[in-house]
Amino acid sequence: xxxxxxxxxxxxxxxxxxxxxxxxxxxxxxxxxxxxxxxxxxxxxxxxxxxxxxxxxxxxxxxxxxxxxxxxxxxxxxxxxxxxxxxxxxxxxxxxxxxxxxxxxxxxxxxxxxxxxxxxxxxxxxxxxxxxxxxxxxxxxxxxxxxxxxxxxxxxxxxxxxxxxxxxxxxxxxxxxxxxxxxxxxxxxxxxxxxxxxxxxxxxxxxxxxxxxxxxxxxxxxxxxxxxxxxxxxxxxxxxxxxxxxxxxxxxxxxxxxxxxxxxxxxxxxxxxxxxxxxxxxxxxxxxxxxxxxxxxxxxxxxxxxxxxxxxxxxxxxxxxxxxxxxxxxxxxxxxxxxxxxxxxxxxxxxxxxxxxxxxxxxxxxxxxxxxxxxxxxx
Amino acid sequence: xxxxxxxxxxxxxxxxxxxxxxxxxxxxxxxxxxxxxxxxxxxxxxxxxxxxxxxxxxxxxxxxxxxxxxxxxxxxxxxxxxxxxxxxxxxxxxxxxxxxxxxxxxxxxxxxxxxxxxxxxxxxxxxxxxxxxxxxxxxxxxxxxxxxxxxxxxxxxxxxxxxxxxxxxxxxxxxxxxxxxxxxxxxxxxxxxxxxxxxxxxxxxx
Numbered sequence: 001x002x003x004x005x006x007x008x009x010x011x012x013x014x015x016x017x018x019x020x021x022x023x024x025x026x027x028x029x030x031x032x033x034x035x036x037x038x039x040x041x042x043x044x045x046x047x048x049x050x051x052x053x054x055x056x057x058x059x060x061x062x063x064x065x066x067x068x069x070x071x072x073x074x075x076x077x078x079x080x081x082x083x084x085x086x087x088x089x090x091x092x093x094x095x096x097x098x099x100x101x102x103x104x105x106x107x108x109x110x111x112x113x114x115x116x117x118x119x120x121x122x123x124x125x126x127x128x129x130x131x132x133x134x135x136x137x138x139x140x141x142x143x144x145x146x147x148x149x150x151x152x153x154x155x156x157x158x159x160x161x162x163x164x165x166x167x168x169x170x171x172x173x174x175x176x177x178x179x180x181x182x183x184x185x186x187x188x189x190x191x192x193x194x195x196x197x198x199x200x201x202x203x204x205x206x207x208x209x210x211x212x213x214x215x216x217x218x219x220x221x222x223x224x225x226x227x228x229x230x231x232x233x234x235x236x237x238x239x240x241x242x243x244x245x246x247x248x249x250x251x252x253x254x255x256x257x258x259x260x261x262x263x264x265x266x267x268x269x270x271x272x273x274x275x276x277x278x279x280x281x282x283x284x285x286x287x288x289x290x291x292x293x294x295x296x297x298x299x300x301x302x303x304x305x306x307x308x309x310x311x312x313x314x315x316x317x318x319x320x321x322x323x324x325x326x327x328x329x330x331x332x333x334x335x336x337x338x339x340x341x342x343x344x345x346x347x348x349x350x351x352x353x354x355x356x357x358x359x360x361x362x363x364x365x366x367x368x369x370x371x372x373x374x375x376x377x378x379x
Numbered sequence: 380x381x382x383x384x385x386x387x388x389x390x391x392x393x394x395x396x397x398x399x400x401x402x403x404x405x406x407x408x409x410x411x412x413x414x415x416x417x418x419x420x421x422x423x424x425x426x427x428x429x430x431x432x433x434x435x436x437x438x439x440x441x442x443x444x445x446x447x448x449x450x451x452x453x454x455x456x457x458x459x460x461x462x463x464x465x466x467x468x469x470x471x472x473x474x475x476x477x478x479x480x481x482x483x484x485x486x487x488x489x490x491x492x493x494x495x496x497x498x499x500x501x502x503x504x505x506x507x508x509x510x511x512x513x514x515x516x517x518x519x520x521x522x523x524x525x526x527x528x529x530x531x532x533x534x535x536x537x538x539x540x541x542x543x544x545x546x547x548x549x550x551x552x553x554x555x556x557x558x559x560x561x562x563x564x565x566x567x568x569x570x571x572x573x574x575x576x577x578x579x580x581x582x583x584x585x
Binding site: 316332335336339340342344345346347348349351365368369372373375376 | 396418420426429430431432433434435436437438439441442450451
């Protein structure tokens with residue numbers, strides 16, 4: 001059966017679930033008594049467990065980073081272009097772990113899970129999580145898998161923030177940090193976009209203060225709007241222009257506000273619609289808050305170089321020229337702080353028209369550098 | 380190793396921190412790291428060369444030298460190296476000033492436009508010199524700011540920098556009696572070690 005998959009695919013993969021009975025203290029002051037994380041692994045852990053790579057996902061991502069869940073699956077995992085035999089993260093060399101973060105809606109404990117204390121769905125009662133919390137929960141998963149130190153922690157966007165936090169929180173447990181299309185903290189504009197997305201959800205009449213599941217409804221319109229505004233920021237003006245231009249769905253204009261006239265409207269509505277059917281509204285709120293709160297330098301007088309003084313990992317930072325959500329200037333803030341802290345770092349600014357989403361696209365120069373960096377990692 | 384890098388490495392003390400501007404494929408830094416425990420970074424803008432640096436384990440930062448070295452603190456490197464890039468910069472004077480700010484010692488190599496061959500070519504043909512070593516015509520060359528040894532040394536003087544050492548060599552990086560006696564006429568490539576205005580008496584222990 002798996003022979004039907006491409007040769008450089010990790011093929012058929014099955015998610016696994018890890019249970020944790022030890023309470024996890026969270027930055028917000030609350031704790032989770034009991035939780036589970038869903039994860040996938042690709043490749044084989046070597047005898048000394050020195051070849052493990054952690055993949056951290058972005059806002060709406062999950063554990064299914066590579067391969068296929070079934071022969072019928074239309075699309076492989078979200079980062080399949082980078083993970084597999086002979087690909088940048090070569091599964092012939094590395095043992096790759098990818099998980100759905102805590103608070104997610106793809107199997108890990110989150111707002112849609114049952115609260116053991118009440119026997120009801122958490123909904124809005126699920127605690128607010130931070131990037132640090134995720135990293136701590138990921139460290140526990142590493143313990144469970146017998147991984148004392150990651151050969152590399154890799155992530156794009158919000159995933160890049162987790163990789164950076166790993167280097168800060170657990171300097172002894174990470175040898176290489178690959179931080180792609182990311183930032184050391186959000187800008188006011190980034191937070192503003194997140195707030196628009198959250199308001200779309202919070203003001204949806206079917207949100208019910210986050211307890212919509214009890215009402216048997218979902219805040220579909222809010223989620224749709226949130227995704228639409230998010231999606232605009234993930235693409236560049238050029239990429240959108242090239243894809244849709246001012247192309248129309250039909251021959252003529254209708255002079256009303258209800259019909260879908262422009263191709264780009266149709267695309268955004270489709271994306272929003274599709275997203276609202278599969279993503280949990282509370283998880284979206286939670287993930288955007290985690291993004292907003294991320295600011296590791298805040299505890300060190302806003303001095304990122306001081307914050308990074310204790311890191312031991314070597315860094316590879318990559319950005320994309322047309323990414324305006326996390327522009328190259330934001331990546332350079334990380335690089336400059338690493339330079340000031342005299343850490344090993346390489347930085348690439350990849351010329352790509354696709355905007356923020358470029359980190360998911362197999363751009364030759366990106367894959368070449370990514371693979372080149374992974375090749376030099378000794379296991 | 381490339382012949383000019385062979386010469387340069389002798390001027391770089393073991394264990395020092397080096398910034399290599401226009402580091403190319405990272406050959407010098409990789410060698411210095413392996414043989415002299417040197418740490419540091421290379422700056423480069425060519426994508427393929429950056430990829431080679433990354434694969435060989437050299438810290439490389441994609442950065443345009445013409446935008447300055449503002450991301451590096453003053454005196455944060457023992458040695459700042461720039462081989463065969465000066466003539467391709469838009470603001471060679473500003474970059475040289477930045478090098479002198481960031482590093483205690485700067486090593487710079489560049490082709491000498493005062494070499495007799497250039498002078499002869501221009502005199503007899505009345506056209507911009509084209510040679511095997513500088514194979515570009517005036518309109519497609521990346522080299523936009525040619526200078527002679529005399530010009531470079533005058534710029535150093537203007538910046539308050541001191542020329543600590545100078546080697547004039549041919550394009551295969553050989554010394555000759557001629558290039559020793561008349562460097563600006565007989566030297567094809569200049570290899571300079573320059574120290575900043577604040578560190579005129581600074582000596583690198585080699």
